[in-house]
Every structure is written in structure tokens, then in C-alpha cells.
Amino acid sequence: MSRVYNFSAGPSTLPESVLLQAQQELLEWRGSGMSVMEMSHRGKHFAIIAEELESDLRSLLAIPDNYKVLFLQGGASAQFSLIPQNLLNGKTKACYIKTGAWSEKAVSDAQNYCEVVLTASSEAEHYSHVPEPATWLIDSDAAYLHYTSNETIHGVEFPDIPDSKGLPLVSDMSSNILSRPVDISQFGLIYAGTQKNMGPSGVTIVIVRDDLIGHAPKTTPSVFNYAEQAKNQSMLNTPATYNWYLVGLVLKWLQAQGGVAAIEQRNIAKAAKLYQAIDQSALYHNPVAIPYRSRMNVPFILADDGLDKAFISAAEAQGLYELKGHRSVGGMRASIYNAMPDAGVEALIAFMAEFERSH
CATH class of the missing domain: 3.40.640.10 (Type I PLP-dependent aspartate aminotransferase-like (Major domain))
Incomplete structure (x- = not known):
């Protein structure tokens, strides 16, 4: 398994x-x-x-x-x-x-x-x-x-x-x-x-x-x-x-895990890393004003939406699932709730960087 x-x-x-x-x-x-x-x-x-x-x-x-x-x-x-x-x-x-x-x-x-x-x-x-x-x-x-x-x-x-x-x-x-x-x-x-x-x-x-x-x-x-x-x-x-x-x-x-206060610090760190990767990219964009960005649900749009299917397919090949955005807004969405480990966010960031380099 x-x-x-x-x-x-x-x-x-x-x-x-x-x-x-x-x-x-x-x-x-x-x-x-x-x-x-x-x-x-x-x-x-x-x-x-x-x-x-x-x-x-x-x-x-x-x-x-x-x-x-x-x-x-x-x-x-x-x-x-x-x-x-x-x-x-x-x-x-x-x-x-x-x-x-x-x-x-x-x-x-x-x-x-x-x-x-x-x-x-x-x-x-x-x-x-x-x-x-x-x-x-x-x-x-x-x-x-x-x-x-x-x-x-x-x-x-x-x-x-x-x-x-x-x-x-x-x-x-x-x-x-x-x-x-x-x-x-x-x-x-x-x-x-x-x-x-x-x-x-x-x-x-x-x-x-x-x-x-x-x-x-x-x-x-x-x-x-x-x-x-x-x-x-x-x-x-x-x-x-x-x-x-x-x-x-x-x-x-x-x-x-230390309760809600402790898990909040982990959530802040996970979200900050992912948003930083998006903001520093030329391919990905988050449409939400910075003060109101969710720590739990991170939507992002590819500059070329023609790459969306390729992104999803390549992500799944790397064991990164359910990244397709909601049908009403399109793009991608990474939900990084309490149970998402740091390693999952880091794997997503590494994949996004590699996908951008190859496309």
C-alpha cells in the first residue's frame, strides 16, 4: 500500500x-x-x-x-x-x-x-x-x-x-x-x-x-x-x-499535537511556505488579497490554463491528489487542513517548481 x-x-x-x-x-x-x-x-x-x-x-x-x-x-x-x-x-x-x-x-x-x-x-x-x-x-x-x-x-x-x-x-x-x-x-x-x-x-x-x-x-x-x-x-x-x-x-x-494553539503555528508555517512558492513563481497566481488568504484552502491559477490537465496528471503521478480547483472557479486548490503533514506541502512545492521548470 x-x-x-x-x-x-x-x-x-x-x-x-x-x-x-x-x-x-x-x-x-x-x-x-x-x-x-x-x-x-x-x-x-x-x-x-x-x-x-x-x-x-x-x-x-x-x-x-x-x-x-x-x-x-x-x-x-x-x-x-x-x-x-x-x-x-x-x-x-x-x-x-x-x-x-x-x-x-x-x-x-x-x-x-x-x-x-x-x-x-x-x-x-x-x-x-x-x-x-x-x-x-x-x-x-x-x-x-x-x-x-x-x-x-x-x-x-x-x-x-x-x-x-x-x-x-x-x-x-x-x-x-x-x-x-x-x-x-x-x-x-x-x-x-x-x-x-x-x-x-x-x-x-x-x-x-x-x-x-x-x-x-x-x-x-x-x-x-x-x-x-x-x-x-x-x-x-x-x-x-x-x-x-x-x-x-x-x-x-x-x-x-499540543492542542489548537500548537496546530495553529503549524498551519501558519505550512500556508506561508506554499504562498511564498506561488508568489515567487511566474506560472502560478493566487487571486485572493493577501490579508484575507486562507490558511486552509489555497487556490492558485496557472498562467496558461491549457496546462491544467497536464499539471493534474503529473501531480497524481507524484502521489499528489485532489488538486483540481472547484468547477465554479477552475484552476487548482490545495487544501492543507490540520492533518496535512509538512512533508505533503513540501512535496507539492517541489513538484510545482519542477513543473514550472519543464513547462
Whole structure:
């Protein structure tokens, strides 16, 4: 077997030690006589997995006691509709910042439930930056302010937490959660799909402040009601048990790396090396304004797009996979999440230099 360097935007590469532990425990978990996949979510063995999962996440992110942690299904995309259903609380408006494809989708779904106030948008500039905060329109009558902290497709990342002017701040952190420390107390709600920095697909994390839940309309299905899910420890219906287990293994791996602060330093170094290689090149170009470049998702364009297919083919021959950019923007994209080792980034940089020399 020869494992490649997987630069996929999600589902993404996982720590090899996590996969090996899952392999070792596949048939039997901790002397239970059964696989995690076979366990009842109501049983004593899975209760241990669930408790450790939430405890480890709370520890890594320093989540305050007045926040609920939910482990839901439906992906982050389901939250585009569930957030207005749960957080409007009788209000008719919500503010959104649009900086890429995923915040664009969030706006589209929210419009089915409320009036969307477009606080800011960089769409006219092809989502190449975060609009200057001085230009933002924040409606004090809105229920919340929503933003996407890292745009996976366009490679735009907020360098700081936005000032919501007193509105509950809501953030889609699917592609940069656990990659840098964040002050949870500044948020009303954070949500994230796990398939980028936290494990496999199939689980969505929702971290929500206590006072914001319990106000969903009676028409909201119980499985989509945050208060009902919180009351039932995210087990109102059968959860994705094996995926919870795998997310738990990734969290323990992250703890072993020194936690979020330590992994941030590695992420800064990896991204800096890759951006330097792009900026010093005559063949490659990154379209994002420097202050807003993502540490997680690095898009780059070849000066001659006729070389795109040759680049992908040659990269795969060197064991560098999933570098093709999203179909909506083209070019290339290297996703370098927490689990991408330094050696993977260095191999990509060396390949890019050799490809430029030969073309």
C-alpha cells in the first residue's frame, strides 16, 4: 500500500494514526466484545464515547458552560435553513456577509425564512477579499449576523472575529474550526461540518448559546429544533455513531499535537511556505488579497490554463491528489487542513517548481 498526499477540500485527509487506531478497534472497542458500528447509541459503551467526544471538544475550544454542543446530521448545508428557523425568535430580518460560494448558499436558503439584510458582499470583486468593515450595513432590528469564517472554494478567510454591533454572531466554521484559537464567548452560534478538520463526513457540530434556543416555531420538526436536540443529548433520533467515534479520535489526536494553539503555528508555517512558492513563481497566481488568504484552502491559477490537465496528471503521478480547483472557479486548490503533514506541502512545492521548470 502506498498512501498519497490528499489535498481534497472535503472529505479530506485524516491523521494516519487515527485510521490505524480505527482499524485496530474495528472488530472490538475497549473489550466491549463489539464494534462501535454495532453498538446501541443508548448503551453504556457508546455513552462513554459520546461523553468523551463532547468533553474533548469543550476542552480544545474552551467552550463556556452556557453553550450547548450538538452533534447533528444533514451537513452544514442543513444549518442554512435551521439557523433562521431556530434563531429568528419572532424577528423578520437577519444580516449576512457574503464572501464566497458557501455564504452565498447560506443567504439563498435564509431568504426562504426571513428578509436577508446584505451587510457586505465581495461578489463584484469575484470574492477576492473581505469587505472593509467601515462599509458594512448592520441592521439593529435583525436577529443575528451571519458570516462564513473561511470560504473553502474561494480561499478567503476572515483574519479576525467581526464586530456584530451587539447582534448574536453566527459563523459557519466548517473549513477552519480547530485550526486556530477562537473566543467562543463572542459568538451566539458556531456550526461546522466535520469532514475537513474534524473527521469524516456525516456529523455537523453546532455550538449555541443557551439563551438563543427554545424559540423555534411549533412547525419546526423536532429533529431540527436545537432545544429538543439539546434536551436529548443530540440523540433525539439515532446519530451517526461510528462517525462520532472517528471525530472523537481526531480530537484526541489534536490534543496529542499540543492542542489548537500548537496546530495553529503549524498551519501558519505550512500556508506561508506554499504562498511564498506561488508568489515567487511566474506560472502560478493566487487571486485572493493577501490579508484575507486562507490558511486552509489555497487556490492558485496557472498562467496558461491549457496546462491544467497536464499539471493534474503529473501531480497524481507524484502521489499528489485532489488538486483540481472547484468547477465554479477552475484552476487548482490545495487544501492543507490540520492533518496535512509538512512533508505533503513540501512535496507539492517541489513538484510545482519542477513543473514550472519543464513547462
